[in-house]
Amino acid sequence: MTTQPKVLISDKMDPRAAAIFRERGIQVDEITGKTPEELAAIVGDYDGLAIRSSTKVTPKILAAATSLKVVGRAGIGVDNVDIPAATARGVVVMNTPFGNSITTAEHAIALLFALARQLPEADASTQAGKWEKNRFMGVEVTGKTLGLIGAGNIGSIVASRALGLRMKVVAFDPFLSPERAVEIGVEKVELDELLRRADFITLHTPLTDQTRNILSRENIAKTKKDVRIVNCARGGLIDEAALKDALDSGQIAGAALDVFETEPATASPLFGTPGFISTPHLGASTNEAQVNVAIQVAEQMSDFLLLGGVTNAINVPSLSAEEAPRLKPYMALAEKLGSLVGQLARGSIAGLSIETEGAAAELNMKPITGAVLAGYMRVHSDTVNMVNAPFLAKERGLDVREVRHDREGDYHTLVRVTAHTQAGDRAVAGTLFGNAAPRLTELFGVKVEADLAGDMLYIVNEDAPGFIGRLGTTLGEAGINIGTFHLGRIDAGGEAVLLLSVDEPVGAEVVARIEQLPGVKQVRPLKF
Template sequence: MPKVLISDKMDPKAAQIFRERGVEVDEITGKTPEELMAMIGDYDGLAIRSSTKVTKAILEHATNLKVIGRAGIGVDNVDIPAASAKGVVVMNTPFGNSITTAEHAIALMFALARQLPEADASTQAGKWEKNRFMGVELTSKTLGLIGAGNIGSIVADRARGLKMKVIAFDPFLTPERAIEMGVEKVELDQLLARADFITLHTPLTEQTRNILSREALAKTKKGVRIINCARGGLIDEAALKDALDSGQVAGAALDVFVEEPAKASPLFGTPGFVSTPHLGASTSEAQVNVAIQVAEQMADFLVNGGVTNALNMPSLSAEEAPRLKPYMALAEKLGSLVGQLAHGALDQISIETEGAAAELNQKPIVGAVLAGLMRVHSDTVNMVNAPFLARERGLDIREIRHEREGVYHTLLRVTVRTQAGDRSVAGTLFGNEAPRLVELFGIKVEADLDGDMLYVVNEDAPGFIGRIGTTLGESGVNIGTFHLGRRDAGGEAVLLLSVDEAVTPDLIARVRALPGVKTVMALKF
């Protein structure tokens, strides 16, 4: 039974879902990093919120960990490269608090437009400063979205309902999607010059850090109002303070800060500034939603192999997983075969699918090929870290999909480029479930790839099969299966034998000494 640790306070429904899905769960919160290191080795999964910091040091102690689930969007508290290198899937729940965060952005927009926090404080202080708080309407104003993903699209929908004109800057926003959202796609400088309100909905990356820099703020329409419920660091806070003081920015509302908890900020006390303590996801509905979603996603992965909302692995639904499972087994065996047989440095790998295989999600198949290929060099490689390790080594990975159906109703071909030339293997599924090799380096040969095997390249000549059978018999080695193929009569032949015990160096030497033998190797699957 898989075992999961919930290390941050989470709605009880998460633990309930784990248990219902056949996953053992412990709820142990508030542990120090040292305490977490001491216990993490016992768990297959780790469910967290924002408090637990999953560092490289903690991951080094996570000997059994397979998945980390973040109940929420941000994964700043997870070392994703270290998790990928360790072969641990990292998931988040990007949709569980989307509506809540979008609504908070709209609430802050209203708060700025009508100066609600200041008016409330003034009124409760016994003042009645009706003429002091002159607001602005949202109707007919232009809202500029920086980031038009899931949350940004919800904000756009709500803003359009308020009769606002919405423009959006997002490098990944297609013209078709912009039309569907009812927004105008613009460049950043256009947005800055035209927007009456700007709201940010983008992750924090090196490209988006300080996207509202001092220079960008100087380009904004005078009197603009800015809202950030996304990530601290998207705005230069010192520059925003100066822009508020000068009147270039009429108001700003931040739910997130560069340093959190934000106990001190140059923005605090500035007229026109509104702040909340990272409340974007803080509704009872959102807390329940993200807890349920992270538990369902992690349980699907641990029990069924489904991968949803992973940040370092292609998604694979629980429905897809059973259909893809035999293909992934075939892919891993072919990757392992070519990895064991190809000599010299590899600089390129091509993964081709044909027939039924071409209709499937290709990313898990590619990951499985790379895992099999690279397992020759590492016993900790898996589908998660194999692409990471391949990129790290500069391996050129090519995916080729053929819609045609050839001799086999489904076919997977793996070709590696080496200094000695291209090496290609191909396989299919028998009965849609049994992996079978059908071609090896251009030679037609049908073989199961399983357990300990002996690979022999020899000259096709009478008596060779008898001689190798005698040699194995004299060595006390029992043959399980025997697969033979050749290019043409009297030419080069290839032999794949499965044997009941590991192939020893002594056996390799005895087979190599037989007349006509060109190559002999031990294989293991």
């Protein structure tokens, strides 16, 4: 007799979530407001844990959850779940990344209007008994240029609303293809051009190492004078101290933040600054959004517990039990190759070609493709995984091609990833050592034998005597220890490619010192 699955809802959630579990034949308990100790005492009885943002799924909670199979987050962010710990214990972590897209987009538009017409200040003044009609001189949005930083699901919704308001829309997004830009009615531009042209700027990108402080002090200085900025995406995308200074100096006419680098933001230098509007992370706070994410998380968890279906999983691919053991090492190789392309390829990438030959050509390519895309797109997004990466790539118009080769090559099995850029094709390739360990074999036309793991350093330099000694001295003086050393070149005396594994990340100051060494053409820190 099959045991009926049990799910615990540990945060306040729309009652439709519990109703869906019961309709699907799953036992459900709604026990909210527990301390971590109290939750740890009861969670061991449950197969599934449905949460919002209050419950913290820590290693301690996971250790106590001896029967737990899936954690479902009703919402996008999974910062409150220890993903590595969950993965180590075999617990699937799901989220609902698209349930609050419209709500967040509408909040961004609302803040845009509030900035344009100084609504909070006018309301406070009027309710204080004043009638300062001449004080609040706003601006129209019609005919103005809106700059989108991020043109994914939420950004494209904001674009459609802005176009309806007769605004012009320009967008910066590394994944946005020219064809997709035309489809959603925006002009694809580089970041500097957006900053120069936009009358309003809205941010719709996740927080990653690449996007952190994307509106830095330097970039804020490049903006059009009297620009107005809205952020309903993630705290940390804007240098808040620089934003404060720009508001004070008049470079920026207004700014509205729904998210802050530190939350809850009970104190901020921005509070009280003229032209500044703040809301307490209300992007997803509508009745409709709360219902949508509750329904979605219940349906996803039910499908997993009853049928084995995996949707919007953060830490596992969509695989059958039969395919998983054979595909696992190939997916690890594919993800590393995708990450390498994402970290190194420059310029607008119109598409990716994923080729397999030898033993790899006999496998199901979908998981391999998903792993490549996850590795490639994770450089810019903290919510990408092997399940949703193909959807996100399609949404942004990224052309993805899968090619199988029957030919026999130099290796018994090979995966090659080629980025099609405006500057030409850039390819990397790898194989499996001992049918298990991923190994890089080709890097942008140069034969290289290297592992891809941890912190690494990629260097292109002139192949000349003395360089390796100078590089070693520079890293040694910075206290950075070299783990492994991989060198490749096309011709003697030409360009050489160097891949180093190092025991700690190489900071910007050390990178700058290496760039000054004679013969160095390019330096890039890598992380795997």
